[in-house]
Amino acid sequence: MVRLAPAITMTLLVGPVMAGLAMMLLPAFGYLPVLGGETLSLAPWRELFAQPGLWRSVWVSFSTGLVTTIVSLSIVVLFLAAASGSRLDRAIRRLVSPLLSIPHAATAFGLAFLIAPSGLISRFISPALTGWERPPDLLIVNDAWGLALMAGLVLKEIPFLLLMSLAALPQLNPEQRVMMARSLGYRPTIAWFKAVLPALYPLIRLPVYAVIAYASSVVDMAMILGPTLPSTLSVSVLQWFHDPDLTRRFMASAGAVLQLGVTLAALATWWGLETLVHRSMQHWIERGNRRGGELPLRIAGRGLILLTTLTAFAAIGGLALFSFAGFWRFPEALPQDFVVVHWLRALPSLQSPLLTTAAIACASTLLALVLVLATLENEYRRQILPSRALWLLYLPLIVPQIAFLFGLVVAAESLGIRPQLGLVVAGHLLFVLPYLYLSLAEAYRRLDPRWFQLSRTLGVSRLRTFFQVRLPLLLAPILTAVAVGLAISIGQYLPTQLLGGGRVTTITTEAVSLAAGGNRRLIGVWALVQAVLPLIGFMLAIGLPRLLWANRSGMRGAP
Template identity: 40%
Template sequence: MIHLFFIVAVLLCFLPLLPGIIGLILPSLSWLPTLGFEGVNLNAFAEVVTWPNLNASIGLSLLSGLGSTALALYFTYIILKRYWGTTRWRKLERTLSPMLAMPHVAFAIGFALLFSPTGWIFRLFEALGCADTVLVHLIQDNLIQDSYGIGLMLALAIKEAPFLLIMSIPILKQLNVTQLSAVSASLGYSKSETWRKVILPQWLPKLRLSLFAVAAYGLSVVDIALILGPTRPATLSVLVWQWFNEPDLQLLPRAAAGACLLVMLTATGLGFIRTIEWFCLRYKRNWLTHGATPSQQVARKPPRHLALYSPFVVIPVLIIPLLVVWSFAQRWRFPDFIPSRFSGRFWQQELPTLADLMGTSLLLAMISSIVALILVIACLEYRQKYQRAIPAWLIAIPLVTPQLSLLFGIQIVTYLVPGQHYSLWVIWSHLIFVFPYMYLALDGAWRSYDIRLDQCSRSLGLTAWQTWWRVKRPQVQPAIIFGLAIGISVSLAQYLPTQMLGAGRISTVTTEAVALASGQDRRVMAIYGLLQGVLPFVFFTLAIVANRLSNRWRHYRQHSRQTPSIPNKSKEYTHG
């Protein structure tokens, strides 16, 4: 049975990648017999190359994607260097999961409501009487849909830095930073030199896959770029998305060529990151090997970087209350700091639609996440039993490949299947992107599990199923519950898979939130952004509560089994 599940996982999650790539390349070469294109040529690429302001769109994508990746990596490194191993790190670590749980679309909507020219931040400046300063005007005009994509870059950096921090935790625990710091201090290295010359060269290569995922998302993001990014010209991903939505199907080869260009741009960006890493850590190693630098300065207290970390806490914390206030605001004139009149009319107006959208979103998320969970557990058990695993590069393809390009090819392939199975295609597309995240979330628990426990239980007469259920399940159950919450949150945040594979016929909270963020009423936009942000928090909270209750119940059962029963002495004496 485990062989069958392993084969099904490969067929469902990774086999579509090959026809997806073929379905992208052939239309870009103007070969699409269904629409009458039967000759292979490069006319679509010629149209793309001659498109006005194409170079500007490519430059904006590189600036926002690579710039946000560099900023997120720098923020991560500074925060880890300052707080790792300290008592404050525990407090910061507790805030990472809620920040990571917030979907990108909800974060982008809240970011726009905070930093727009009439947003909450500038209302605060007006209240403090400092709105006429040059710095405030500079920030006010260059954060939301600015021509250089600065606001998009900052929003992506703030949103992705907690992800890199969480991915760095197991890496630093494996490196044993305390021991490395002690040995380096004995050789004369300061704390700053230890992190720069000893820990950084070991930490960065292990973080490469996560960094590639962040860079690929930043270079090809569509939903956040529609809300915060520049519009004239737009980033390359938004430009290709606009080409894809052209009503004239004869222009489909141009969209396919643009999607191929987006793949090449992403590959170039990832290659640039890898080259910089190789150049700094392998080719030019003098700064690593010349030893400790003698310092004549007086020892001083390390600088505090709480101000640097505060945006990653303050902005997500402000977003939810701001969305709540906007959803109930009936009249809110600028520069008033709070609304002058509140009303629940907009909630009543959208409630029937919200019920249908939430039902559809939760149904898609639950089905795709449960199927992905079963397949992930089967793949991990197959690896443990037969020492054969899915290659890491195969799992990384959905993470580092632009969603727009990959889904374009898959959608072309689905056109060859007769019938309108839009719900099935959407669930399938969600599964493709949920599976890698759940696999990475559960991989650590299976690797740390001691296989000798299975051997011991089997020697005591338990079957394979009894061994897994009674021995292994209690130990990996916290990871399973947390992985399920991750899968549901990933599915709830999918915008492009739902739009493209659903052909616009399936609406979720995320798709409506992106559509309403394009210039509709801010109150309605806040309602959808609030729901899109709260749903993942609910599932992560349920996961934490479920893990705590299961731990208490397990300890209670163990304690009740170990405690001997006390006979009733009074009854024995009476009968005697």
């Protein structure tokens, strides 16, 4: 089993993506016999290009992918350069996993409640600073340029890129690099940019590409924060896919292919920008500037990370406030009273989606954990260095979900597989497995091998050594990785919606469906439940090791 684990893992990741892409291409060119498409044709593309506002949708999707990545990566890099080793650095490191755990939809709803014309920010500054007695007639949420969508994505992608950067930094010994640069007279922030960043970026290139792919094709956040007339391309494709007229699935397939092209174009543009920035940085490094611009960079690095962190927590606080709000007239900063009636009304309908969400998250995370542990154990036993094929882990994250998941639905229907819970679990596994591997791999590799050598000299088998030595020592990292996996599964919208055929309802699908209703109290209840579920997982990941190893302080955070 251990030897087969890498092959099984890669097959489970690559196979569905490739099959989904293949089954997406055929209907895109008119071939889908079950719907009467017997020959190849360009009719779906002609119908697609005739859709009003198509190129506006394409442009918003393309620009969202690039702008979100530029802003998110810039803030992460500035923070790492400006705050390494400081109290702020240690505080943000502790918060990065909980911030990553907040689902995209919950973040989107929380941000919408903050920045809407009648949102919290407008209420807190009115009428004293604005003179507004009524909400201003401004299109902030669902703006035509997708600025609100970009802001929401930035809040979510910063923790992801920061976590990937923190996982990669130990390979570089950044303290030594900065110390050597400082001995040549460079200020700390400038030293980090010149000595650490050029070596760090190649290690996080794939996560950056994953951010571009996700931001350019996101569905759930785009339905909440994105433009509506026209909507982003991925949202339009989903609407065509669910159209009662089944023949529009041909056009939906063509739209999914176009979405793949948009994402590839964004990735190609980013590659070109990489080349330009690389040449510019080379010139900057060779100039030898040791102090210029250090203070603005340090202020920006610390200020921007604080702003985004506080905004993320304020967004979740806004969900809680609205979920308990009674009568609340604009521009009052707080409700006149707090009530639980919204929770009482929602509780009967929460039970079934909550149980389904927990079942899917636990099943997909458990399967992913078994595969990841077996893969890493095989890597250790055979003394294999991380393979160049590691980029395949990112394949489900780099290929737009709307593209290959739509193809998987077509493949399942062709095989007579009906939408069901098991199919949704398999879909979630595609996204949980990469995150769980990336969360656990570094801790697994850093564990001191002498523990196992000592165990083997006492005659203990490899299997018993794995269960009685390695797993207890890795309990804290494993539980943290499991919490990340649960959070990723809980936040999945598109795999649940497509592979479940609308019949599998989770907290996330129900919360997103409420976006069209505009009932902030009810949305606050559902979105807050969605946000709290992953946090429970992280609380258990932190508390259980301390409880189980109460008399062994060295074990609580091992390795």
